Amino acid sequence: MTIFKNKTDLIAFVDTIKSDKKTLGFVPTMGALHQGHASLIIEGLKHNDFVAVSIFVNPTQFDNNEDLVKYPRTLDSDVELLSNISEERIIVYAPTVEDIYGNDVISTSFSYDGLEHEMEGRFRDGHFDGVGTIVKRLFEIVRPDNSYFGEKDFQQLMIIKKLVEKYNIPVKVNGCKIFRAKDGLAMSSRNTRLKPEYRAAAPFIYKTLNTAKEKFGTKSANAVTKWVTKQFAEHDLLELEYFIIADVKTLKTVKRKSNKKSYRAFIAVYADDIRLIDNIALN
Ligand code: PAF
Numbered sequence: 001m002t003i004f005k006n007k008t009d010l011i012a013f014v015d016t017i018k019s020d021k022k023t024l025g026f027v028p029t030m031g032a033l034h035q036g037h038a039s040l041i042i043e044g045l046k047h048n049d050f051v052a053v054s055i056f057v058n059p060t061q062f063d064n065n066e067d068l069v070k071y072p073r074t075l076d077s078d079v080e081l082l083s084n085i086s087e088e089r090i091i092v093y094a095p096t097v098e099d100i101y102g103n104d105v106i107s108t109s110f111s112y113d114g115l116e117h118e119m120e121g122r123f124r125d126g127h128f129d130g131v132g133t134i135v136k137r138l139f140e141i142v143r144p145d146n147s148y149f150g151e152k153d154f155q156q157l158m159i160i161k162k163l164v165e166k167y168n169i170p171v172k173v174n175g176c177k178i179f180r181a182k183d184g185l186a187m188s189s190r191n192t193r194l195k196p197e198y199r200a201a202a203p204f205i206y207k208t209l210n211t212a213k214e215k216f217g218t219k220s221a222n223a224v225t226k227w228v229t230k231q232f233a234e235h236d237l238l239e240l241e242y243f244i245i246a247d248v249k250t251l252k253t254v255k256r257k258s259n260k261k262s263y264r265a266f267i268a269v270y271a272d273d274i275r276l277i278d279n280i281a282l283n
Contacts, residue, residue, distance in 0.1 A: 001083050003092040006099050007141045022049035026144030031055040032072035033081045036179035036187030040148040052142050055094040060107040061130030107133040112162040118251040119266050120155050132163050139169050147171050152178045152186045154279050186278045198271040201237040205269050209280040212265050216282045221245040221254045241268040
């Protein structure tokens with residue numbers, strides 16, 4: 001497996017891929033790779049000759065310094081996981097902060113036509129500026145034909161699609177289904193930090209989303225939101241930050257349901273000090 005620590009070498013390698021007329025898929029990650037990432041990479045390998053995986057804990061997208069410091073960094077086991085998928089067709093880019101940002105570790109300010117003001121944008125100051133900055137920079141360095149993002153971060157996926165459209169970046173952005181543990185918990189690098197009792201409690205999030213989906217068939221968005229809020233208020237370990245039913249196109253909270261629109265329920269929950277997010281398509 002070829003691992004690049006700096007962009008100059010990676011750029012030269014991508015040049016050879018391009019001159020050989022081979023296709024390149026791309027899965028950007030912050031490392032601590034799990035089966036959810038593996039599913040994106042496997043999807044990429046189905047449709048491209050090579051898949052580049054970036055492993056970079058991007059400082060500008062964290063609004064909480066403790067979260068940044070505690071974010072798991074597991075390069076050796078990440079490389080092992082990738083080698084088990086494919087030694088020959090995966091390229092790793094694991095840069096330093098300096099290779100990406102030079103001396104200015106700051107993000108650019110982006111407008112994503114309002115998508116950035118909803119949900120995660122309300123609770124994580126500057127988060128989507130940081131995500132836009134790193135993803136745009138990685139797209140410019142890696143120059144993939146296709147990129148793959150998980151629907152667990154559905155708002156991020158929509159924002160990346162908007163970024164690509166606004167800046168005419170020549171890459172296809174593909175959304176991939178949420179990969180779940182057997183008990184329903186959405187795969188996340190943060191899950192490894194859950195204490196056992198919180199890990200045992202966490203599948204309640206997906207269970208509640210499923211019941212919310214069922215209720216949405218007959219009840220208003222407001223009634224479902226109230227019901228979910230009550231379930232978490234009565235839960236001993238999990239603390240609800242938000243539950244929102246939103247229009248999938250605008251991500252705006254739904255006031256009145258229309259059968260011409262598609263909706264999704266989005267949730268953010270604290271399990272101790274670990275923040276977990278999830279979402280489900282409702283219709
Ligand atoms: O989803 C993530 O892991 C990150 O937000 C991303 C897309 C790799 C950018 O740092």
